[in-house]
Amino acid sequence: MKILVIKLGALGDFVLAMAAMRHIRQAHPDADITLLTTPPFAELAQASGWFQAIDTGGRPKGLGGEITLIRRLRKARYDRVYDLQTSSRSSAYFQFLHPRPPQWSGIAAGCSHPHANPGRDHMHTLERQADQLKFAGIWPDAPTAPGTAPPPDLSFMVEGRPAAARPYAMLVPGGSAHRPGKRWPVERFGELAGLLREHGLEVVVIGGPQEAPLAAAIAQGGEVRDLTGKTSFAQIAALGAQAALAVGNDTGPLHLAAAAGAPAIALFSNASDPALCAPRGKVRVLHSPSLADLPVSSVADVAS
Numbered sequence: 001m002k003i004l005v006i007k008l009g010a011l012g013d014f015v016l017a018m019a020a021m022r023h024i025r026q027a028h029p030d031a032d033i034t035l036l037t038t039p040p041f042a043e044l045a046q047a048s049g050w051f052q053a054i055d056t057g058g059r060p061k062g063l064g065g066e067i068t069l070i071r072r073l074r075k076a077r078y079d080r081v082y083d084l085q086t087s088s089r090s091s092a093y094f095q096f097l098h099p100r101p102p103q104w105s106g107i108a109a110g111c112s113h114p115h116a117n118p119g120r121d122h123m124h125t126l127e128r129q130a131d132q133l134k135f136a137g138i139w140p141d142a143p144t145a146p147g148t149a150p151p152p153d154l155s156f157m158v159e160g161r162p163a164a165a166r167p168y169a170m171l172v173p174g175g176s177a178h179r180p181g182k183r184w185p186v187e188r189f190g191e192l193a194g195l196l197r198e199h200g201l202e203v204v205v206i207g208g209p210q211e212a213p214l215a216a217a218i219a220q221g222g223e224v225r226d227l228t229g230k231t232s233f234a235q236i237a238a239l240g241a242q243a244a245l246a247v248g249n250d251t252g253p254l255h256l257a258a259a260a261g262a263p264a265i266a267l268f269s270n271a272s273d274p275a276l277c278a279p280r281g282k283v284r285v286l287h288s289p290s291l292a293d294l295p296v297s298s299v300a301d302v303a304s
Contacts, residue, residue: 011252018152020129027138105136151280158241168202172248174211181271
C-alpha cells in the first residue's frame, strides 16, 4: 500500500501533527509512506523513521510548480492520502487528482474519508487530528475529549545523547513578526534571565536569525548563550530534552522543546487560544489578555 501524508507547516503545527503521523505509521506498519512537506521539516521527519520518502516540494511556486507537483502525485499512484494540513491548498491537490483520486482523509469536497465533525475547528489540534484518523477508520478509540490526546513523542531525537554539563533554561522570546501581540516584552525576558541565573541556571536563547536582536537585548542584563539562527529544529529538540526549563511565547521552537520533554511555560495572549493549540507535556500555560500586562513575578512563581 502506498500512502501520502501531507503536512506543510508551520513549526508548531508540524510538531503537534507528529502525534498523528506516528499513529498513521502504527496503523500501516508495512505501507510505503511518503511525507509531502516543506524543506525546514525534512530533518525532523527523516529522524522519525516513519517515512520511506520525504517530498519537500509541498508549496510549489507559480503555475508551473503546481503542475509539476500534481504530475508527481499522479505518477506516484498513492492508494490513500492523509491530509493533516487540511487547508485550501492541500484540498485543491485532491481536486486536481480527478477523475481517479486516491482515498483521501481530510476536508476536501467529495473525498472518500471526510473529517465530517462540524466542531473540528473548535478542537485542539491533537484531538482534532486524532478525530480525523478516527473518521478515517484507523483509530477507533481515538482520544477526542478535550485535553485527552497525548503530546507528540520526540524521544527518537534525543536517545543516546550525553547529559548536559550544566543545568540550563531555554528562553524563546520570538514569534511571528506580524503578530506582536503574541510576544512577551523582551525586557521581561531579560529580567527573568537574571532570576534564572541567580538560581544557578545557564540561560540559552533560541530562535531564528531575525531574533538575534532579542537575544542581544536579553544579554544586556548578564551572560546568555545566544543560539538564535544557529540551531536546526533537530538541535532545538535535543536542547529541549535536557533543559531544566523552557519559557517562551506561543511559537514553534517552544512547541518543539516541550515535545522533546522540557518542563515548559507557554505564554499566551488573546492573540491565540491555548485551548486550540497549546503545547502539551510537562507544560504550564500562562494566559494574559495582553502579554504586556504579564509581570515577571507571575512567570517566576510558576518557574520556581
